[in-house]
Amino acid sequence: MTPLLKIDNLEKRIGTLHLENISLTLEPGYIFGLIGRNGAGKTTLIRTLMNLYQKDGGSVTVDGCPMDTMEREAKDRIGFVLDDFLFEEKLSIASNGKLFGSTYSHYDHGLFLKFCERFELDPKQKTGRLSKGQKTRFQLAFALSHQAKLFIMDEPASGLDPLFRKDLTGCMQELVEDGTRSILFSTHLTADLDQIGDYIALIDEGHFYFCSDMESLRERYRLLEGSREAVEALQGPQILAVVHEDYGSTALAEYPGPELTGRLASRAPTLNELLYYLQKGGCIR
DSSP, X not given: OOOSEEEEEEEEEEXXXXXXXXXEEEOTTOEEEEEOOTTSSHHHHHHHHTTSSOOSEEEEEETTEETTTOHXXXXXXXXXXXXXXXXXXXXXXHHHHHHHHTTSTTOOHHHHHHHHHXXXXXXXXXXXXXXXXXXXXXXXXHHHHTTOSEEXXXXXXXXXXXXXXXXXXXXXXXXXXXXXXXXXXXXXXXXXXXXXXXXXXXXXXXXXXXXXXXHXXXXXXXXXXXXXXXXXXXXXXXXXXXXXXXXXXXXXXXXXXXHHHTTSEEEOOOHHHHHHHHHHTTSOO
16 A cells, blocks of 8 residues: 655754654554654654755655655645645635635535535635634645645644634544545644544654654553652663652653562553653653
């Protein structure tokens, strides 16, 4: 099966940020999440793989189409939801659909209007007057209307109310259900990824600290919880961080064996907890 996205050794330098040795493969039917602090390189990576920034090295292939030599065909397969709104804000939703839809080979304006109705958007409203949540819905309706196979989203849930965030995650799950489409999205709202993510990459200072399927990630990292004395007694390179609180102590361990877990409670961390303990241990910024 042809991957919907294949990135090999992508490199981009902007100011002090240096994306380097970024590689990943995304097969159809999966949701891939990018996490990391602000400024770590998430948005730069997304803009570079979409060729909005010219890369300094490596390659990007979308559904078998190299971005270097078949950019039009590659972008024809991409639906995007970006934090920066790239549509004409003086035009109505419907006019934007027609204008930008003409650049896609499979755009269906009738389908676009149906998705606008589903997402409670008025086609006559000017896009410059849309709220943050409405702009996200508009971009998603447009992406769905030109039969995109790879959806690329940069912080799609940022600034949205909890109700629409729930609707958005549900919609994302629907998109990949039939196994023909995939989603790559960046977020700082890691609770969403805990629910729907199949693959996760943590980007830190332009590099992938890890890039893994969710199941393997939960096996790799464990939180070991117990008394201060028991946690302080833990030794070895597997111990990445130790945090003492009034209610008890916790260590983050990587592939801990029974010699470490025997007398302590052990559980997989949430993504938010994993980021917290990696930062506490100085593993990431």
